[in-house]
Amino acid sequence: MKTYEDLPSDGGSNIMDQVIDQREQLRRRLDQIKHKVCLMSGKGGVGKSSLTANMAACLVLRGHKVGILDADLNGPSIGKLLGVSNQEKLEITPEGVEPGQGSMGIKIMSMDMLLPSADSPVIWTEGKDATAVWVSTMESTALQELLKDTIWGELDYLLIDMPPGSDRIDNIRDLIPELDGVVEITIPSPISQHIVSKSITKNSQLGVSIIGLVENMATYVCPHCNQEGQLFEGEDVEKLSKDKQIPLLGRIPFDTRMSRQTGTGKLFIEEYGDSVTGQAIAQVVDNILKFIQNKSN
Amino acid sequence: MKFLCIPCDEQMATQVDGIMPEEKNNLVLKFKCKKCGHMIAMLTNKFETEFVSKLGVEAGGPSDMAKTPFGMMGSTLAEGKEELKKAGPDEGDFEWTQEAKDRIQRVPFFVRGMAKKTVLNFAKERGIKVIDGALMDEVREKVGM
Ligand SMILES: Nc1ncnc2c1ncn2[C@@H]1O[C@H](COP(=O)(O)OP(=O)(O)OP(=O)(O)O)[C@@H](O)[C@H]1O
Ligand SMILES: [Mg+2]
Ligand SMILES: [Zn+2]
Numbered sequence: 001m002k003t004y005e006d007l008p009s010d011g012g013s014n015i016m017d018q019v020i021d022q023r024e025q026l027r028r029r030l031d032q033i034k035h036k037v038c039l040m041s042g043k044g045g046v047g048k049s050s051l052t053a054n055m056a057a058c059l060v061l062r063g064h065k066v067g068i069l070d071a072d073l074n075g076p077s078i079g080k081l082l083g084v085s086n087q088e089k090l091e092i093t094p095e096g097v098e099p100g101q102g103s104m105g106i107k108i109m110s111m112d113m114l115l116p117s118a119d120s121p122v123i124w125t126e127g128k129d130a131t132a133v134w135v136s137t138m139e140s141t142a143l144q145e146l147l148k149d150t151i152w153g154e155l156d157y158l159l160i161d162m163p164p165g166s167d168r169i170d171n172i173r174d175l176i177p178e179l180d181g182v183v184e185i186t187i188p189s190p191i192s193q194h195i196v197s198k199s200i201t202k203n204s205q206l207g208v209s210i211i212g213l214v215e216n217m218a219t220y221v222c223p224h225c226n227q228e229g230q231l232f233e234g235e236d237v238e239k240l241s242k243d244k245q246i247p248l249l250g251r252i253p254f255d256t257r258m259s260r261q262t263g264t265g266k267l268f269i270e271e272y273g274d275s276v277t278g279q280a281i282a283q284v285v286d287n288i289l290k291f292i293q294n295k296s297n
Numbered sequence: 298m299k300f301l302c303i304p305c306d307e308q309m310a311t312q313v314d315g316i317m318p319e320e321k322n323n324l325v326l327k328f329k330c331k332k333c334g335h336m337i338a339m340l341t342n343k344f345e346t347e348f349v350s351k352l353g354v355e356a357g358g359p360s361d362m363a364k365t366p367f368g369m370m371g372s373t374l375a376e377g378k379e380e381l382k383k384a385g386p387d388e389g390d391f392e393w394t395q396e397a398k399d400r401i402q403r404v405p406f407f408v409r410g411m412a413k414k415t416v417l418n419f420a421k422e423r424g425i426k427v428i429d430g431a432l433m434d435e436v437r438e439k440v441g442m
Contacts (some may be wrong), residue, residue, distance in 0.1 A: 001301065001303065001306060002301055002306055002308070004299060007299045007301065007308040008308070089380060090378050090380040090381060091380075092365075092366055092367065092380055092381070093366075094364075094366075095366075096366045097366045097367055113378075114367070114370060114374065114377055114378055114381055115374075115376060115377065115378065116376055116377065116378050116379070120376040121376070122374070123374070123375040123376060124373050124374065124375065138369075138373060141369050142369070142370050145366075145367050145368070145369055145370055146367075149366035149367050
């Protein structure tokens, strides 16, 4: 009797060929992007999206072409932060889908751009009966489509704004094996550091390289007198950095103007680049660039 | 996964026409031996179907949907922009009623292309232009699932 290897194909479906086709298309897209960096945190609400947007802006100011993939499928916020309205028409051609043009020429792709209204939820047609496995598989296929079908064109940097938690990093690593690394964002609270520490361990085990740690909302800067004060009474991020042996890329002070900007499309960096917080973000970006440069040398 | 006809020692081919628009996640795939014509059906339950769906591929070979950018999302998002839904493959002269659209939408993604082909071929044979729920019932009856 014939064995598996004796049979030339799988009976007409060519499942393997289809998978290979998809991968090749993804490869063609990714090969036009020099560097890919993931911003993540085991913890929610620590400023991943705000920092992704503002770090992208810093990269543009340094002369780079930048795109952002909003990998937070259920809680997309990149469109809002960069002033791409959900109501803009989605341009789909046989070539792919045109990314949104955000502030400062940053190209974005986000689930928000696919939904009919700003408050439409992401629901896959399997609906109420969908099991967690099903939803998770749909999400990983969706991520692949967002990456491979978006006409990113030539980019120097693609930043990936991750959803809270560390589940999706497996997908990203699988889709982008050449990922330059991840930036872990934390805030000075014991709970945040505890969770981020887990996320760091997971990344190490997966072989995902970690560029470093960023401590957001590290201090509070008074917008009137530029004096810094403590915001959280917390764990020392330097200890976490030492324990895990990953560099601390910077500490970013809290600045109320950062949250106020949300929704106007103008980025904090554009208007307040000279503030203490603005400079701290720029410092983090420079450290990331240094890391990438060292790695490629 | 491959299927072999033991008496003929020949590979069995996926029957593109053998897949039925089944609204549950249970699935029927038919395979036929090209030599002796013997047919078998592969039956899967919801979990097995989900497992295959993970690959984002389609049984019976890629349909036009696979070549459409954001094709899986366009055909699987419950609420999506018009442009996204419209970007799907061109159905030619056929018109689907809302009921028929909803029903085909409930077929798992990786066999939806095949299910569509089955229904369209059936409609073509009979010179039917409007695809509705009744036609889909008829197809199911005929294909014998
Ligand atoms: N350094 C900062 N100064 C002031 N406000 C900040 C700062 N960083 C983040 N914020 C604010 O904190 C809130 C949460 O930030 P953001 O949405 O970027 O977090 P996130 O980690 O992406 O959240 P999620 O886990 O929900 O994706 C926002 O209102 C944002 O404006
Ligand atoms: Mg976010
Ligand atoms: Zn046979």
